[in-house]
Amino acid sequence: MPWEKSFNEQNAIENAMQAFWEKGYEATSIADLIASTGINRGSLYNAFGGKRQLFTLSLLKYDAETRKAFLAELEALDKPKLAFKTLFDTLVQQAGNNTLPKGCFLVNTSIEIASHDKEIKDIVSQGFIEFEAFFRRGIEVSQTRGDMPSTLNAAAVAKTLFSLVVAIRVLGRGVYDEASLQVIADQAEHLTA
Amino acid sequence: MPWEKSFNEQNAIENAMQAFWEKGYEATSIADLIASTGINRGSLYNAFGGKRQLFTLSLLKYDAETRKAFLAELEALDKPKLAFKTLFDTLVQQAGNNTLPKGCFLVNTSIEIASHDKEIKDIVSQGFIEFEAFFRRGIEVSQTRGDMPSTLNAAAVAKTLFSLVVAIRVLGRGVYDEASLQVIADQAEHLTA
DNA sequence: TACCGTATAAACCGATCGTTACAAACAAAA
DNA sequence: TTTTGTTTGTAACGATCGGTTTATACGGTA
Structure with missing residues (x-):
């Protein structure tokens, strides 16, 4: 061997x-993928099967290494309010950073493909559900500690916070400037006060 | 002649x-456009110039007849709180209606093209700015009438409400069900209380 | 050194892409 | 009826699409 x-x-x-x-x-064409990966055309098909499979692998990798990893890191702080603030501030900062593509790969995909493709939709949906659950757990933990008002509807506020994440990701892909995004991020913080 | x-x-x-x-x-291919418009290939190019120009015309038509028309209708009510509620409830209802495509054409375009194309970006940006301004005017009018707390930061809340519109449009394109979207819509209403 | 499986580069496949060209059918104006 | 400009159908354009194949170069194993 x-x-x-x-x-x-x-x-x-x-x-x-x-x-x-x-x-x-x-x-994104195969030629683009060859150029960006640097590997050969035949090797690409041999290793990944084709464009569609490589896309799925890319989406799963993004979900695991960007979304999951970041949320896990924030949750490990065990300080939900700080975690939320850090999350939103990071989103704003990333929108002004040019080292990574703008916006969110999951959000982009939810619009371009998820509505027409069940396999992709399931990946996106699961990511969104887990994102929302992250907020909900944080709110509930804070409520038991007395750090957030017990009058808050945790599930509803979690959905709203996640909605603001989605919006910042959409508007941050070139339409809104950093200052406008920061206003939204600040309002998000205000929602749990 | x-x-x-x-x-x-x-x-x-x-x-x-x-x-x-x-x-x-x-x-969307030219063949798709021929099929959906019902007009001939040559006529399409003669009348509109090509795919790109037809897309721009389509986007402008959407902006004028969907966004502008709807906001004008709501603003004519001269009851901002009712207008806001009607707006969000309509968004939720449209997400469960199958007669029109899901989501928002402007939002979809902002993700797919606006970041790479200045002309398209300007159309999208203008629509977003006007949407946000609609909320701001409504808040300010309500504040002078004593219908909304004068402590609200009109500009910031307007940005937040518009963000929720964007999120409902994104999540309504197949990922979230109507009930979840309604929760977000209800929270939007709660923001101006 | 001979062998074996992988990586590479290139040519190649049929299909489809957006676009152009052109001849025939057509309807109103002259 | 002739003229004029548009619509239509069809064919074809060159380019690129996603994907396959083939011959060659290569590097560890035996």
């Missing part, structure tokens, strides 16, 4: 993810 | 708009 695989599969998916994230599924 | 144009241009743009709205720019 000679020779192990040479190129880094995870690295290739990471680069493909950035291409899909930035341009969307339809507008 | 013989023979006036036979097919209805506005009707053709209307049908093209629905195709673009449902599938996006990239995923």
Whole structure:
């Protein structure tokens, strides 16, 4: 059994993810993926099967390494109010940062593909549900500690906070400037006061 | 000067708009547009110039006849609180209605194209700015009438309400069910209480 | 060194992309 | 009826699409 695989599969998916994230599924061609991953055409098909499968892998990787990882990190603080503030401030800051594509890959995908494709929709839905649940747990924990008003409807406020996340991700993809996004982020903080 | 144009241009743009709205720019082919408009290939190019120009016309038509018209109708009520409630309830109801494409054509476009195309971005931005201004005017009018707390930051709350509109439009494109969207709509109402 | 499976580069596939060209059908104005 | 400009149907354009194939270069194993 000679020779192990040479190129880094995870690295290739990471680069493909950035291409899909930035341009969307339809507008990203195989040629784009070859250019961004740096691996050969044949190797790409051999390793991943095709454009569609590579997209799914990219979406799953984004969900795991961006959304899940970030939320887990915030939840580990065990200070929900600080976690919320950090989350929103990070979203605003990322909208002004040019090292990563703008917006949210999951949100973009929910609009472009999820409504026409069940497999993709399930991935996006699950991510959204977990995001909302993150807010809900934080609110409920804070309420038991007396850090947030017990009069808050945790489920409803969680949905609203998540909605503001979605909006910041949409508007942050080039339409709103950082200052306007910060106003929304500040209002989000105000919702749990 | 013989023979006036036979097919209805506005009707053709209307049908093209629905195709673009449902599938996006990239995923809508010329063949799709021919099928949805019902007009001939040559006529389409002769009348509109091409896919890109037809898309722009479609977007402008959507903005004028859907967003502008609806907001004008609501503002004519001269009862901002009722107008806001009607607006959000309509958004929720439309997400459960299958006669029109789901979501918002402007929001979809802001994600797919606006970040890469200045002309399109300007159309989307203008629509968003006017939508936000609609909320702000309503809040300020209500404040002078004593219908909303004068302590509200009108500009900030307007941005937040518009953010919830965006989120409902995104999540309403197939990911969230009507009940979840209604929770968000109810929270929106609560923001101006 | 001979072998074996992978990576690479390139040519290649049929299909479809957006767009153009053109001849025939057509309806009102002259 | 001739003229004029539009619509229509069809064919074709070059380019690119996603995907397959093939021959060659390569690097560990035996």
